[in-house]
Amino acid sequence: MSSILAIDDEQSIRQSYRIILSSDYDVHLAENGDKGLEFLDKNHVDLILLDLTMPGKSGEDVFEVLQERGNTTPIIVVTASTSISSAVDAMKKGAWDYIQKPFDVAELMLTIKHTLRDVRKRQELNAMREAGFNGFDSLIGTSTAFQESVTKAQQAANVSSAVLITGESGTGKDMLARAMHTDGPRKEEAFVPLSCCAIPAQLVESELFGYEKGAFTGADKSRVGKMKIADGGTLFLDEIGEMPIEAQVKLLRVLQDNCFFPVGSTKEIKVDLRIVCATNRNLSQAITEGIFREDLYYRINVLQIEMPPLRKRREDIPQLVEHFRIKHSPRVNARTESFAPKALNLMAAYDWPGNIRELENTVERILVYHGQESIINEDHVSQLLPNTAPKTQNGTTGLSEYEGLPLEEATRQIESHLITRALEQANYVQSRAAEALGTTRRILKYKIDQHGIQTEKSDL
Secondary structure (H helix, E strand, O other), rough: OOOOEEEOOOOOHHHOOOOOOOOOOEEEEEOHHHHHHHHHHOOOOEEEEEEOOOOOOHHHHHHHHHHHOOOOOOOEEEHHHHHHHHHHHHHHHHOEEEEOOOOOHHHHHHHHHHHHHHHHHHHHHHHHOOOOOHHHHHHHOHHHHHHHHHHHHHHHOOOOOOOEEEOOOOOOOOHHHHHHHHHHOOOOOOOOEOOOOOOOHHHHHHHHEEEOOOOOOOOOOOEEEEHHHHOOOEEEEEEEHOOOHHHHHHHHHHHHHHEEEEEEOOOEEEOOOEEEEEEOOOHEEEEOOOOOOHHHHHHHHOEEEEOHHHHHHHHHOOOOOOHHHHHHHHHHHOOOOOHHHHHHHHHOOOOOOOHHHHHHHHHHHHHHOOOOOOEOOHHHHHHHHOOOOOOOOOOOOOOOHHOOOOOOHHHHHHHHHHHHHHHOOOOHHHHHHHHHHOOOHHHHHHHHHHHHHOOOOOOO
């Protein structure tokens, strides 16, 4: 729930704000400029309603103080008809909009809604510009497998049907989802991502649906969920296969009825949003195992798009390497101008189990260690490609490096190597690594601690 601070010296106006706005916003009131500034010293709000004409510290004075502080919170100035010029001056100095007294309730609500929406859009657009993202034009690759996926996504972008993007970890499912939003009819609204495996299971529902003050221990204030923030736009649920079964039930209701209840609330909230989900799990198998609802699967799988792994689009690797060279060179002070053909051939021959994410990390690592070289050659690449176990002449994995070691030590090294590789391929999500190794997360955690294995991606 967005929070609003209304600063006005008239008690009747403050009471009107509380009555009109409290059902939709977290409303705070201040009776004069000093009290308003004191509140802002200690609290964050999403919007300020500021009366310009007040005794003592006027609204114009408050506005100037906030400007001096570098305020970024949108301000709607409220003015009497006799002081329109002051409101216009405030807008020229950075106020978002103005409302005249006596105000119309519908006008007030509409102005607040549009202001919060426009601020959100501006923040999102700025973030995407900083990231250099430009919809489908930012997706790199000309291979047949990749272009087939992009074509399907472009077709899906123009409708509001639910989309399920499948593919291995690191293939760019999130980028495809963002491109669909950026080039789709909902591009003016928010794109809201939520990683279902990045937050504890018990918090998924509160993150998704929000919660009311007092809904559970520690809920000292209300919080709006991702579902409400995405209203009108796109909600991207990454790793949907990791969502707890309880939250799946509630998500299914949203897809069926376009409404939900925040945790601890009896007030139904209606939303209009587009759901895009992504997973690297086999959801059909998850249904068989009883950890994913079959009815939800059919709801989110209206349109399915598979992102191919990098080993099935090897011809795209040179173009991706060049993109990452340009992207990371300034940040790591690299002077490299190109990768030699043999170096690119070596990279194209590697299977990249971590897909594009692993390729980007490897290019950055090469630039850190060899970025003073004008041309990256085959030797530079071979030194820094992830280690793979040596092969014998008959194609089986060689164990010569462990010969001569006591059995216990050899076993320890092999086990450590296998766990490390599984973590890398699972992007360090331990539940996925445990699944790949055919063990439980608890046992894997014990082994990680036992071997002292790094459990997060290295910066290099």
